[in-house]
Amino acid sequence: MNETQPNSFKTMPDENGRFGIHGGRFVAETLMPLILQVEAAYNEVKTDPDFEAELLYFQKYYVGRPSPLYFAERLTEHYGGAKLYLKRDELNHTGAHKINNVLGQALLAKKMGKTKIIAETGAGQHGVATATACALFNLECEVFMGAEDVKRQKPNVDRMRLLGATVHPVNSGTSTLKDAMNEALRYWVAHPDTHFYIIGTVAGPHPYPEMVRNFQSVIGKEAKEQLFEAEGRLPDALIACIGGGSNALGLFHPFLDDTDVAIYGVEAAGLGIDSGMHAASLTGGTPGILHGNRTYLLQNDDGQILDAHSISAGLDYPGIGPEHSWLHDIGRVNYVSATDEEALVQFQLCSRLEGIIPALEPSHALAFAAKQLPLMNKEQIVILNLCGRGDKDLEAVLPKLDKRGLL
Amino acid sequence: MSKRLATRFAKANQENRGILGIFVSAGDPDINTSIKILDGLVEAGVDMIELGMPFSDPMADGPAIQAASLRAIKSGMTLKGSLEIASQFREKHANTPLILMGYYNPIYRYGVDLFLKDAEAAGADGLIIVDLPPEEDVELCEPSQNSELDFIRLITPTTLGDRLPFVLEKASGFIYYVSIAGITGTKSAQMETISSAVNRIKQVSDLPVVTGFGIRTAEQAAHISSLGDGAIVGSAVVQIIAESDAQNLSTEDTARKVSNFTKSLVDAISAHKPE
Numbered sequence: 001m002n003e004t005q006p007n008s009f010k011t012m013p014d015e016n017g018r019f020g021i022h023g024g025r026f027v028a029e030t031l032m033p034l035i036l037q038v039e040a041a042y043n044e045v046k047t048d049p050d051f052e053a054e055l056l057y058f059q060k061y062y063v064g065r066p067s068p069l070y071f072a073e074r075l076t077e078h079y080g081g082a083k084l085y086l087k088r089d090e091l092n093h094t095g096a097h098k099i100n101n102v103l104g105q106a107l108l109a110k111k112m113g114k115t116k117i118i119a120e121t122g123a124g125q126h127g128v129a130t131a132t133a134c135a136l137f138n139l140e141c142e143v144f145m146g147a148e149d150v151k152r153q154k155p156n157v158d159r160m161r162l163l164g165a166t167v168h169p170v171n172s173g174t175s176t177l178k179d180a181m182n183e184a185l186r187y188w189v190a191h192p193d194t195h196f197y198i199i200g201t202v203a204g205p206h207p208y209p210e211m212v213r214n215f216q217s218v219i220g221k222e223a224k225e226q227l228f229e230a231e232g233r234l235p236d237a238l239i240a241c242i243g244g245g246s247n248a249l250g251l252f253h254p255f256l257d258d259t260d261v262a263i264y265g266v267e268a269a270g271l272g273i274d275s276g277m278h279a280a281s282l283t284g285g286t287p288g289i290l291h292g293n294r295t296y297l298l299q300n301d302d303g304q305i306l307d308a309h310s311i312s313a314g315l316d317y318p319g320i321g322p323e324h325s326w327l328h329d330i331g332r333v334n335y336v337s338a339t340d341e342e343a344l345v346q347f348q349l350c351s352r353l354e355g356i357i358p359a360l361e362p363s364h365a366l367a368f369a370a371k372q373l374p375l376m377n378k379e380q381i382v383i384l385n386l387c388g389r390g391d392k393d394l395e396a397v398l399p400k401l402d403k404r405g406l407l
Numbered sequence: 408m409s410k411r412l413a414t415r416f417a418k419a420n421q422e423n424r425g426i427l428g429i430f431v432s433a434g435d436p437d438i439n440t441s442i443k444i445l446d447g448l449v450e451a452g453v454d455m456i457e458l459g460m461p462f463s464d465p466m467a468d469g470p471a472i473q474a475a476s477l478r479a480i481k482s483g484m485t486l487k488g489s490l491e492i493a494s495q496f497r498e499k500h501a502n503t504p505l506i507l508m509g510y511y512n513p514i515y516r517y518g519v520d521l522f523l524k525d526a527e528a529a530g531a532d533g534l535i536i537v538d539l540p541p542e543e544d545v546e547l548c549e550p551s552q553n554s555e556l557d558f559i560r561l562i563t564p565t566t567l568g569d570r571l572p573f574v575l576e577k578a579s580g581f582i583y584y585v586s587i588a589g590i591t592g593t594k595s596a597q598m599e600t601i602s603s604a605v606n607r608i609k610q611v612s613d614l615p616v617v618t619g620f621g622i623r624t625a626e627q628a629a630h631i632s633s634l635g636d637g638a639i640v641g642s643a644v645v646q647i648i649a650e651s652d653a654q655n656l657s658t659e660d661t662a663r664k665v666s667n668f669t670k671s672l673v674d675a676i677s678a679h680k681p682e
Binding site (some may be wrong): 024025026027030033034080173178181189190192216286288289290292294297302304 | 462463510511513514517539542543558560561562565566582587589590
């Protein structure tokens with residue numbers, strides 16, 4: 001906010017992979033040549049029409065894109081303000097937005113002649129998407145998943161195994177997404193020649209934040225076109241949840257230069273920001289270096305990384321993509337948060353009013369919509385990224401809803 | 408090159424042997440034991456100490472050093488505390504080179520300029536910061552050039568191609584050859600592979616080359632040390648600390664065990680006749 005506003009918000013990162021002070025390539029020397037190879041290969045395909053055509057083919061016939069932009073009439077009526085459109089990325093094959101990015105990276109890995117894939121996963125959605133793409137493209141797949149997450153996301157573990165992936169439960173640290181990413185990086189360091197690491201979010205060393213954002217931007221591009229078709233105009237606001245922040249940047253990026261569009265990223269406030277038990281890196285963190293990039297992190301005064309807490313395994317991460325950190329610093333995107341409790345209420349509400357069971361992750365986005373939409377007028381329009389479906393969460397959520405008399 | 412490092416390499420060279428470096432994590436398993444362990448290393452005749460500044464997420468380290476970091480953090484160790492241990496060490500041991508090893512985040516949080524100043528004041532001779540490749544030199548390597556601290560480069564099996572001259576450009580002190588593609592304390596490299604890598608590095612740089620990662624026995628240390636200018640042993644030492652900690656051994660007993668093991672490495676290196 002104390003920096004001058006750029007002419008365009010879409011020129012980042014620079015050649016060193018920086019988004020303002022954020023981003024970069026903070027990796028061990030062993031990985032550096034690999035990351036440079038990925039960057040060179042990605043720069044080649046970025047403008048290659050054949051690569052784009054191949055990716056489009058799979059997006060359309062395999063994933064089922066474009067995903068619908070759906071006017072959620074009953075939720076709109078319930079919230080009593082702006083019109084709510086849901087971008088239905090939960091209808092994608094494998095049930096979340098993660099596949100958009102995975103197909104792009106898997107095709108890139110193939111092009112680079114790699115036969116083996118590494119991935120980290122939190123909720124298991126990225127792991128399932130990666131296992132799926134590996135089955136499709138005949139690649140070996142090793143997924144690293146925190147032992148704690150293996151327990152709370154069992155259906156996704158079963159899916160990965162059925163798809164042929166090897167799931168490595170990670171017991172180091174807090175046994176969640178952060179540790180899974182540490183372990184995936186360690187594994188990559190030990191297998192530099194054969195393996196390609198498919199990172200699941202807009203974080204990690206350059207070029208990953210840019211590459212993942214670009215593969216996910218299909219969400220925002222479609223939404224923009226679809227809303228023009230439906231309403232003949234731009235939306236007034238966008239809302240998406242943020243763990244690492246790939247679904248959010250996918251929606252936001254094509255709209256960044258439409259400065260009349262207000263943009264809201266919703267972090268997980270867990271038990272409340274003041275409780276210290278949350279995963280809101282922007283709201284409650286400070287800049288630091290982890291997993292190859294500088295970004296806002298939950299950390300103590302000594303620079304030790306703190307445990308994140310969220311009811312949603314997909315948001316349970318003490319960092320955030322570096323481009324979000326930059327958008328936060330310059331004030332283009334408003335970062336807000338929603339608690340476990342608020343997300344649970346919306347999980348049930350969206351199911352009952354729209355017949356759509358949202359994942360716990362976008363339930364956080366809905367929780368902010370529930371507060372923001374009533375403040376807007378009925379002519380205004382909001383697009384919310386419904387980035388995943390909630391089947392995977394039923395085991396964890398149902399007893400909690402039952403306890404609250406919401407079943 | 409720092410005076411202490413230069414003196415030590417010259418001495419080893421004169422004795423026709425490589426140097427022995429030992430890695431331990433500052434504050435592992437607690438501050439007092441950690442200080443006694445460092446004293447014991449010097450008594451055993453170690454040439455150089457690599458003092459780990461603990462970090463919660465050490466992504467280049469294997470289970471042994473991860474656990475050492477966590478033990479140290481749990482016992483209250485911080486970056487500031489690590490510098491205090493270094494400072495106390497330097498008061499007692501004027502000649503043994505001390506290299507600070509760690510990850511960038513605690514330093515960034517502490518403040519780069521303040522860290523350089525305090526590390527220098529503590530009597531450190533150099534820095535090994537694992538997650539700062541040359542592409543990020545503007546962060547710490549370049550600021551460090553105004554200090555007396557050497558910025559030690561890591562060379563790995565994946566670096567040995569066209570990238571080598573670029574990585575070695577701003578190297579000082581010595582070159583740390585990471586002998587395997589992998590994390591600390593896991594597999595070991597073949598002697599022939601290390602030998603050819605060290606020779607390749609020496610074609611590009613005049614600095615001493617010290618090899619680390621996967622060196623577990625006195626025999627390995629002696630052999631590998633002779634292939635270049637020295638060897639660094641870490642996980643094998645840290646494991647002794649872990650076992651002693653698990654058995655609740657006294658500070659003295661833990662320090663003695665580590666010292667005895669180090670002495671066996673020192674003796675093996677001295678006895679080794681280069682082929």
